[in-house]
Amino acid sequence: MGIELKIQPLRYVLAVWEEGSFHGAARQLHRSQPALSMAIRDLEERLGQPLFEKSLKGQLTPFGEYCLPRFRELIRQHDRLARDLQHVAHGQQGRVTLATVPSVASRLMPGFLAAFIAEYPDININLHDENAEFVCRMVANGEVDLGISSVWAQDEHLSYTHLFEDNIGVVLHRDHRLANRDSLQWHELEKERFIANGTSRLLKNTAAASLVDNNDFYISNMISLLAMLEAGSGITTLPRLAFPVDNRKLCFVPLSEPKLVRQIGIIKPANRSLSPSAQALERVILKRLTGVTGWPA
Amino acid sequence: MGIELKIQPLRYVLAVWEEGSFHGAARQLHRSQPALSMAIRDLEERLGQPLFEKSLKGQLTPFGEYCLPRFRELIRQHDRLARDLQHVAHGQQGRVTLATVPSVASRLMPGFLAAFIAEYPDININLHDENAEFVCRMVANGEVDLGISSVWAQDEHLSYTHLFEDNIGVVLHRDHRLANRDSLQWHELEKERFIANGTSRLLKNTAAASLVDNNDFYISNMISLLAMLEAGSGITTLPRLAFPVDNRKLCFVPLSEPKLVRQIGIIKPANRSLSPSAQALERVILKRLTGVTGWPA
DNA sequence: AATAGACCATAAGCATAGCTTATCAAAAGT
DNA sequence: ACTTTTGATAAGCTATGCTTATGGTCTATT
Structure with missing residues (x-):
């Protein structure tokens, strides 16, 4: 293999050329003059050719003139990469994809995302709404960075960070005979016509399963x-x-004895870490839920 | 300013990814395993994000996957530059421009250049033929890298490396009464019809000036x-x-008493150094003139 | 289950790269 | 001739980058 160029000495060469002298460049770079002399001499030895004229100091040799724009170009590429990676690493740039259950998507995410884009304006967001099972699957498959959902099943490959509990209750017409109760018990519903929905699977294996x-x-x-x-x-x-x-015709009555809740939390892959931008989103969500606001509206 | 990436740790990351393990990469790179661990940990700290998963070792984080191709790209550009500069520095690539007097261009340069391109096939050559004065001017102005000529005038900015002496003599028809002489003296030519040419200026300020x-x-x-x-x-x-x-009708008779010669040598800029490829050409010329061949044919 | 092997992290020690200050020699401005 | 400015050199210090030795964890094997 050939030689290994370090970025720093290339900067030195550039600075000496711009300043026209080793001393000036040293001042600009907050280094001592011998530091530049030695670094550049080392570089010249590696390359096998002097870059600066030995007589008229600060003047480039023809070889130096050949090198200079190429040094500048490599430095430019290095700096661009370093800046880009810094941005991405600090979550100030990139893309987050997440999946949530529909209720979270419509009730919580608008607030979360507003806060998020205020803090991280240059991150692209991709939000899917799916049922709890599918949210978990998408996270497990790596189709999304993270999910917000109730735990669907214990899964080796998923990690769960609890956010809050969501009470399950009965939804009925305001004119219904049970509509004004503070809470209801399961057995009071036995005679009602029950319409199942996507969330009804939450009742399976509970006291209310018969419903x-x-x-x-x-x-x-x-x-x-x-x-x-x-x-x-x-x-x-x-x-x-x-x-x-804001529904005017229906009302919500919590169930009790036993009270039934679904656990809502952040679903992450267990073995992979999050992308920096996903970490940023997670931070924002946790801050909004555990911060002063407390329980979401 | 941001951070300073070093090329070597980027190579380490690449190798670990390729080998799938720190141990394997260390073996491939002829380094100890802790060397990689530490270098990569340092890089991760600079970036502010881990590149490899802490659980499944050898697996990249999403951030690592973002970085990997960019690392590869910077390394590629670095290596291309390093190889290129090595070539140029060792004169195996580049361009030489030189100017010579016509006699040198037609009689000597073919041999020199044949030897040169045999040794340095990838160097482009640019040969001008001009009179001695103009050759020196072109070198002084930096229009060419070097010249081969007689010294035209003492010049601060030019350096002269002597190559050989070239006898000046009379050219006349084979049937001329003086044609069979071994040498001639100036005064024997006084009655002849003298035709001046571009090289006649060499006679100025000599015993033969009257001619x-x-x-x-x-x-x-x-x-x-x-x-x-x-x-x-x-x-x-x-x-x-x-x-x-190879001229059949004319012959050349050296002049003597005083013998008159022109000095032929390499003209270089005094304060600038030569480009690596020009250095290479100079080496070849000097080798052919001072080597076994001795005097050129 | 217990054990061996492979893997990565950590610790301690060492050589050297990369910087500093101090000093010198040469060139340029006064 | 003298002062100023410049780059090279020397000596010394610190941090980097490596080494070997060792410990912990996970996986595969018995």
């Missing part, structure tokens, strides 16, 4: 589901976060 | 000059090297 086990209604689309409920055609369960805040 | 001072013939073009002489229309003087070896 969803034997029924014929299932509506995955949230708009359709709400329309059914608004028409008074039945009741359903939803996590509180999934219940639209 | 050129009062005459009406001057022919600068060598072909025309020789045609005149072959027609028996006069005589001239030439340095021996300028006299065509």
